[in-house]
Amino acid sequence: MPVIEVKGLSKVFGKNVKQSLKLLDDGKKKDEILKQTGDTVGVNRASFEVEQGEVFVIMGLSGSGKSTLIRLINRLIEPTEGSVTIDGEDLAKMNQDDLREVRRKKLSMVFQNFGLFPFRTILQNAEYGLEVQGIEKSERAEKAKEALDLVGLGDYINQYPSQLSGGMQQRVGLARALANDPEVLLMDEAFSALDPLIRKDMQDELLDLQQKMKKTIIFITHDLDEALRIGDRIALMKDGSIVQIGTAEDILMKPANDYVERFVEDVDRSKVLTAENIMVRPETVNIDKHGPRVALERMREEGLSSIYVVDADRNLKGYITADDASDARKKEIRDLKEIIKTDVPTVGRDKPMQELFEMIHDSPVPIAVVDNEKLVGIIIRGTVLAALAGESEVHVNV
Amino acid sequence: MFDFIPEIPLASWVDWIVDWITSTFSFIFNPIRNQFGDFMSWSASQLASVPPIIIIIIVAVAAFFLTNRKFGLATFSIVGLLVIYNQGLWEELMFTFTLVLIASVLSVIVGVPIGILMSKSKLAETILLPVLDFMQTMPAFVYLIPAVAFFSIGMVPGVFASLIFATPPTVRFTNLGIRQVPKELVEASEAFGSTGTQRLFKLELPMAKGTIMAGINQTVMLSLSMVVIASMIGAPGLGRPVLSALQRAQAGPGFVAGISIVILAIIMDRFTQNLNKSK
Numbered sequence: 001m002p003v004i005e006v007k008g009l010s011k012v013f014g015k016n017v018k019q020s021l022k023l024l025d026d027g028k029k030k031d032e033i034l035k036q037t038g039d040t041v042g043v044n045r046a047s048f049e050v051e052q053g054e055v056f057v058i059m060g061l062s063g064s065g066k067s068t069l070i071r072l073i074n075r076l077i078e079p080t081e082g083s084v085t086i087d088g089e090d091l092a093k094m095n096q097d098d099l100r101e102v103r104r105k106k107l108s109m110v111f112q113n114f115g116l117f118p119f120r121t122i123l124q125n126a127e128y129g130l131e132v133q134g135i136e137k138s139e140r141a142e143k144a145k146e147a148l149d150l151v152g153l154g155d156y157i158n159q160y161p162s163q164l165s166g167g168m169q170q171r172v173g174l175a176r177a178l179a180n181d182p183e184v185l186l187m188d189e190a191f192s193a194l195d196p197l198i199r200k201d202m203q204d205e206l207l208d209l210q211q212k213m214k215k216t217i218i219f220i221t222h223d224l225d226e227a228l229r230i231g232d233r234i235a236l237m238k239d240g241s242i243v244q245i246g247t248a249e250d251i252l253m254k255p256a257n258d259y260v261e262r263f264v265e266d267v268d269r270s271k272v273l274t275a276e277n278i279m280v281r282p283e284t285v286n287i288d289k290h291g292p293r294v295a296l297e298r299m300r301e302e303g304l305s306s307i308y309v310v311d312a313d314r315n316l317k318g319y320i321t322a323d324d325a326s327d328a329r330k331k332e333i334r335d336l337k338e339i340i341k342t343d344v345p346t347v348g349r350d351k352p353m354q355e356l357f358e359m360i361h362d363s364p365v366p367i368a369v370v371d372n373e374k375l376v377g378i379i380i381r382g383t384v385l386a387a388l389a390g391e392s393e394v395h396v397n398v
Numbered sequence: 399m400f401d402f403i404p405e406i407p408l409a410s411w412v413d414w415i416v417d418w419i420t421s422t423f424s425f426i427f428n429p430i431r432n433q434f435g436d437f438m439s440w441s442a443s444q445l446a447s448v449p450p451i452i453i454i455i456i457v458a459v460a461a462f463f464l465t466n467r468k469f470g471l472a473t474f475s476i477v478g479l480l481v482i483y484n485q486g487l488w489e490e491l492m493f494t495f496t497l498v499l500i501a502s503v504l505s506v507i508v509g510v511p512i513g514i515l516m517s518k519s520k521l522a523e524t525i526l527l528p529v530l531d532f533m534q535t536m537p538a539f540v541y542l543i544p545a546v547a548f549f550s551i552g553m554v555p556g557v558f559a560s561l562i563f564a565t566p567p568t569v570r571f572t573n574l575g576i577r578q579v580p581k582e583l584v585e586a587s588e589a590f591g592s593t594g595t596q597r598l599f600k601l602e603l604p605m606a607k608g609t610i611m612a613g614i615n616q617t618v619m620l621s622l623s624m625v626v627i628a629s630m631i632g633a634p635g636l637g638r639p640v641l642s643a644l645q646r647a648q649a650g651p652g653f654v655a656g657i658s659i660v661i662l663a664i665i666m667d668r669f670t671q672n673l674n675k676s677k
């Protein structure tokens with residue numbers, strides 16, 4: 001069962017909500033509705049599910065409704081329509097007491113500008129969530145300290161937020177959220193206020209923590225690189241609507257429409273693509289069945305200067321060059337084993353494309369992509385360049 | 399030009415209302431006048447019976463620590479208070495100080511909760527803002543008249559008038575301070591499941607403290623001015639020598655009493671300001 005389930009969730013800001021909802025039903029756009037009714041569509045019929053342990057990223061340009069959406073999830077903003085269930089309970093129908101209980105125990109939030117209380121020490125800030133639950137002082141201090149240790153701020157507990165750098169302040173924000181031991185972390189542009197280097201550190205740290213804790217995280221960002229780095233799945237928003245939900249690869253390789261395509265246009269593909277994404281089907285010969293003649297014939301048909309050799313189970317054995325094959329035919333050698341070369345450059349399916357550059361540059365033959373010794377694909381220079389240029393058609397799986 | 403409209407008897411309406419309030423609520427006003435009046439005279443005379451040197455030392459030491467161990471305010475307090483003592487106005491000073499203190503404390507007790515209410519309710523804010531403007535712009539003297547009707551003469555009507563005249567800044571600044579709490583912090587406190595009361599006491603009031611203290615500072619200053627004016631209706635204190643000097647056209651004694659008021663004002667102002675900064 002998903003931890004969070006969002007169904008048909010909408011938020012319209014303004015006074016003519018009913019009329020605006022009707023216009024949304026008619027498929028009218030955000031700006032048309034603004035013109036007609038004066039209302040702003042914050043979120044339009046968003047639906048998705050988030051599984052336990054998943055990092056779900058919501059991405060979109062400024063004003064696309066990300067903050068509104070995440071605030072609908074813990075009901076800092078009252079939904080106009082639709083439902084949000086957490087562990088099967090509908091938040092929108094809860095009374096104030098139950099809602100407060102859910103916020104205390106199940107959902108914690110991390111804010112863009114940290115949201116720390118300036119008059120409280122780091123420890124007191126981290127304790128806040130426990131304090132409002134009425135947890136006894138020594139116990140909450142202990143839990144808050146644990147959380148601060150986890151984010152590496154154990155030595156700063158008596159400082160005030162203004163004495164810490166931005167990155168450290170956001171760690172406190174994270175510790176405050178973790179101290180409650182919530183099921184779900186809601187992070188609204190949590191790293192956007194940090195400068196790029198610190199930001200990358202924080203992303204790594206979050207991923208590290210996530211390895212240990214396996215929380216369910218809903219993470220908002222307007223930065224595609226960040227989304228691709230940390231998201232298990234990504235939802236892309238535009239004008240309040242979710243236009244595509246999928247893994248980083250789905251978004252990059254199969255953009256649902258022009259908007260997504262333009263959004264992902266200038267991402268640095270080499271960081272996200274792996275060998276698997278750009279490999280092509282290999283031409284092979286069978287080491288037990290075929291001889292130099294067949295190999296030479298196949299190479300001639302396909303216009304290749306070398307060909308890979310496998311056995312009946314597709315285990316990679318090596319390769320044969322065209323020169324060696326024609327020599328062998330002249331000398332009437334029948335067995336491929338005598339001319340096979342085994343200095344094959346191989347990589348796994350998930351080798352990042354970035355690292356393929358150099359290999360392919362130095363290698364006389366295409367790189368073999370293997371999975372448990374079995375040849376699953378090859379990478380040729382042309383496909384690497386094509387993938388870099390963003391031509392998604394090059395992606396051919398075996 | 400508009401002579402065809404007869405003069406509206408606004409003044410007699412107000413008279414009528416004041417009379418009605420006086421007679422209807424005399425069962426409340428009378429005990430307040432008696433007991434509260436007694437309490438104030440008692441506190442003031444208690445204070446006046448403390449040897450001046452002790453009070454001066456206490457004030458100086460408090461000033462020293464409040465200003466983070468600087469000598470400026472402490473020195474000023476010693477010299478200023480000695481001048482007042484030297485001019486034979488010590489007892490008046492004690493009375494004025496007591497009145498201001500009591501009036502300000504009452505203003506704060508009334509003003510802060512009203513300010514909180516205003517910050518929480520748009521409706522309350524809409525209604526109260528013009529009322530506050532009215533209370534503050536009406537000439538201070540005017541409050542003395544119904545005050546006398548309700549409480550006769552003396553300290554009690556003085557404090558009552560001061561309450562009306564001096565409370566608005568505290569209300570205003572409390573409202574402002576709470577409304578100025580950054581939205582993200584309010585969201586943070588909500589997101590972690592605070593109740594309304596927790597949000598108020600754990601976030602909003604601590605955040606608004608500086609602003610509220612600025613309002614209280616203004617309240618204290620307005621109280622002081624009102625308490626001085628209240629000598630016109632028989633409140634004891636530094637206002638009396640000013641008034642009698644005025645009636646006899648004596649510039650010298652009037653000026654001396656005036657200086658004493660200024661000294662007290664400066665000391666109280668700096669004290670309330672530093673109370674705000676030090677924490």
Ligand SMILES: Nc1ncnc2c1ncn2[C@@H]1O[C@H](COP(=O)(O)OP(=O)(O)OP(=O)(O)O)[C@@H](O)[C@H]1O
Nearest residue numbers: 013040041042061062063064065066067068069222
């Ligand atoms: N309280 C509000 N009242 C009226 N309109 C609002 C309110 N909050 C947000 N909106 C509108 O809803 C839309 C979505 O805003 P939202 O803050 O969710 O965007 P966002 O994707 O978080 O943008 P950003 O990247 O700038 O934070 C915007 O058009 C915004 O103007």
Ligand SMILES: [Mg+2]
Nearest residue numbers: 066067068189
């Ligand atoms: Mg936002």
